[in-house]
Amino acid sequence: MNIRKRPVRRLNFGVEEFEDCPSKTKDEFKEPATWTIITALDRILDMAQDSQLSDEFWESVKNPLAFLNKELGLTNVQIVALAMLVEAGEPMSWKGMGNYLDCSRLSIMVYSEEIEELVTKRWAIHKGVHEIGGISEGMVLVRDVITALRHNKPFVPEKIDGLNEQQFVDKLERHIEKNMNDHNAVFDDDEEWMLQIAKANPHLPLCHEVLRFDNIHVQSLLLLIVVDYAQWEGSDGEGLTFQTIDRLYPDEYECEFMRERLRDGSHPLIQCGYIEYKCVEGQADAEQYMLTRKAKVELLSAYKPSHSKCRSRRPDDRCLKSHKAIKEKSLFFNISEQEQIDRLTCLLSTETLPSIQKRLEEQSMRKGFACLFYGAPGTGKTETVLQIARQTGRDLMQVDIAGLRDKWVGESEKNIKEVFARYRRLCKNSEVMPILFFNEADAIINKRTENVEHSVDKMDNAMQNIILQEIEDLDGILIATTNLTSNLDKAFERRFLYKVEFHKPDTDVKTKIWCSMLKDISVDDARRLALRFDFSGGQIENIARKRTVDYILSGKFASLDEIEEYCHAELLSGKERRSIGFIS
Secondary structure, eight states: OOOOOOOOOOTTTSSOOOOOOOOOOOOOOOOOOOOOHHHHHHHHHHHTTTTTHHHHHHHTTHHHHHHHHHHHHHHHHHHHHHHHHHHHOOEEHHHHHHHHHHOHHHHHTTTTTHHHHHHHHHHHEEEEEEEEEEEEEEEEOOOOHHHHHHTTTTOOOOSSSSOOOOHHHHHHHHHHHHTTTTTTHHHHHHHHHHEEEHHTTTTTTHHHHHTTTOOHHHHHHHHHHHHHHHTTTTTTTTTTEHHHHHHHSSSSSSHHHHHHHHHHHHHHHHHHSEOOOOOOOOEEEEEEEEEEEEHHHHHHHTTOOOOOTOSSSHHHOOOOOOOGGGGGOOOOHHHHHHHHHHHHHHSSSTTHHHHHHHHHHHHHHOOEEEEEEEESSSSSHHHHHHHHHOOOOOOOEOOOOOHOOOOTTTTTHHHHHHHHHHHHHHHHHHHHHEEEETGGGTTTTTTSSSSSSSSHHHHHOOOOOOOHHHHHHHOOOEEESOOTTTBBHHHHHHOOSSSEEEOOHHHHHHHHHHHHHSSSSSSSHHHHHHHOOOOOHHHHHHHHHHHHHHHHHHSSSOOOOHHHHHHHOOOSSSSOOOHHHHHH
């Protein structure tokens, strides 16, 4: 772009436009008593017009130049270029600068290295200029430069070098998000900024790989998908859509070719294994692109996503319980259950499971482990799952059974499919395979209805068929708990490799539970309670909680007689179990 030439021009930063003063010449201008950044640039701009950068020009502006040298830390030539770029307000080519100064393009390019330092200093970015004959190389000021100068302050570029992975992606995310919401922002400028920040941090694995590509659109796309990962990781919203890419990148041959290669899978970022199609309900969606596990591990191993866009976390995230958050709890079982639980815990350990799955795969057998814990309420099924997860270092993806059902036709089936799709994504993106946990799964693993007439029955059957197929195809770990096995569909029985029945504890086990819950009572008193009341572990815990509450209120622990009163109240029928023999 060329700056329009007029006898007098004023830098006004949007306050005024141009002002003609035909009655005055350049020699008639008087210098102000005190310079500001604006008045100094204004004076230089006026004197530079048609000056050919002559010795007379440099002499005429030595005072404002000296002021700006000190204030801005720029050289004389850079200050002249700055004044022209401010006035232009758009990208300016070497030819445009020459036209204003009445110099040839070559004369201006003598100073190219010095002027290019404005880009190095991050005052300006490169940008093409449309001129007769095509697009010429040019530059434009960073928008924050204008803001600083309007407030009579020197521009101080944001620090972008020497960053660690967390700082780099956080800064990248903030910049992109800010400009996405700014209607005046231009994506071309963002691409240049992303390239600058990558060049400023070549020590980071991500930046090192970005700079290996020689196409700015490839470089910026990878960084955009990193931003998407930062904002949406693990949520339904994760995945940069083709629509977003189509909106950001210009309609030109190079970008059209990029779009085609994304859709057909030949894009270099796909080929090198850094991005992949998003998996939706088990199917690859060629319209959405995500970082691969390889990219996350190799390029962003020290980065923790901000999840800034996750206003409502995804159901599997809400139910994903970290094994580190599970408190250790002593559990007591009858001998038969204890042996099975110990064996299963050993099998699911991170040391044992991979080798077992590898052996099964070699023999063309299914690798998944589906387990069913069944038995009376309060016998420790749920807590056992939690403790197995804690001991094996596996997180839990707990399924909201009630949330699976939907009144709309087909939605419940979609919900079930999405649960398993999410679990597969978690397995893929987790170092340690998590456990898919269906707690109190009676409602979805019961017998299928024959001679279906009602839509609800059709939905239940469809849901169960999906679950049966998903368990059949499972490569991970699924544990379901249920209180009712009499209504269990026979097809489910076959799908569960391990079935552990939880019985009510015998007298010895109940005695241990009483002692662990009420630490101040004697073993004899604990045994007396165990013999008199046929309680499950959950019921004994209820008694212990009531005693604790009363202690908080009264300041004293309940006596054994009072504990027995709690026990009578716990029995809804009001009857205690009569033991055979005498209570000692």
